Amino acid sequence: MDMTPAQICEVLRDRLARDVAPKLSDDHAQSQLQAAVDVLGKIAPLLEWSGEMLDEQLAALEPRLEEAARAAAGAPGAPAPAPPCADRKGRLAARQAETSAWLDWLHGPGRALDPARRETIERLLREALQGMLAAERRRIAAIDFSSMTRG
């Protein structure tokens, strides 16, 4: 997730203050809105995405990337493993970049690989991506746009 909770809070604060506040004539409603705007501003710098989600995403990527490397052993130009990184966010970013390098290789020099090995690597990469996305998807419910669209 490359959009931070602080960025979301800022969008909400800005729209509440600019679009909603000027249209509210009720004093109590106005006071509640201003409180919400204030709280969003104060908590924004304190928020981070779930560490568990990042762990799950790393768990989806790392073993499959290692397996892909074994499947491609000896193939020319196959991507090198991402360098170690102590920071969890940095590690995930590096593994995502490694995944992208594998995808580029698979659709470039990797085309010369025999079909069975190529298919194995493609399956591993697809499963890695599915697992990474699933960790995010599990934590965020689907949109209900019907309540946000009228007229």
Next chain:
Amino acid sequence: MTPADPAWRGRALQPRLAEFIGERLGEPVSVLDLHRFTAGLSWATISFTLRREGAADRPLILRIGDPNGLLAPYSARPEHLALTSLAGLPDLPAATSLWWSDALDVLGAPFIVTTRLEGRTPMPIWPGAAPGAAEAEDDGPRILDDFAAALAAIHACDWRAAPAAALDPGATAERCVRDEIARWVARLPGAEGRPEAPAMRYAAAWLHDHAPAATRVALLHGDYRVGNYMVKDGRISGILDWELTHLGDPHEDLAWAGLRTLGGTATTLGGRLDRAGFLERYAARTGLAIDPDRLRYFEVLGQFKAACLLLMARERVRRGAVHDARLAVMGLQPAAAQMGLMSMIKAIRWT
């Protein structure tokens, strides 16, 4: 701190729009009763009344492409070219393009003014949703006929002899599908024609590898689906939202109309219209032999574009200065759309 809101979002809209139209008509006019609709997450749609001395009031629509909007930077030109090319077709109720401008010094955003169509806009009914209070005529028997007939009319347009030729003067059957993929990839964060998001990178490579030549190059609506037509007296009274119009394979519009991401199911378009009946009616009108494999390819392309929209919403939030909080809601959703994309490719690739 975000910059000040642009002219179109404030009180300057009314006088500036009146001045713009007045200059085109060569006489002073008044703009009244501005009302913004909440439908649509890309262009802002605003109804207004145009008043001229000695003439009846005229209800019109102003569509504005917010420079910070979902698909920005916008141009009003494609919608104008499509509407002008399709004007007057009996099976296609669509607005008439009156004036447009991509200059930012008028309203602070590209915009187009069209005639106003009458009717309600039935929205998709999502699987599991409780039945709404929609009037029976929203799904009446003539709607499906009209929906197929209007798309057939759009695709029958002789675009090479119409203003729409300017959309892509060099369009060919061999190239147009790849061009559409490239247009969407270019909208995403990334470099060298490759999306930054790994799942989108994978999908883009798959789409390029399997891109077919078009059965023929047609003028496409680009966003043809439940939610983008109006209904009045049991008939479709208007086809809306032409911002994504382009040249391509007719299967692309057919596939988009049924996307699950847009409320489609195995048997319906948008939870409202019979999917098989739509394809049958369209084929009967056009003579096109609908190719199921091609349709599945374009469903993947459609899902890719839907995922692009969500990732673009996320990118807008990252950059700041967002004028619609609903983009933040969209920005939380790309994972589900990308998982759907992966599953669709898997279903084709490994079965």
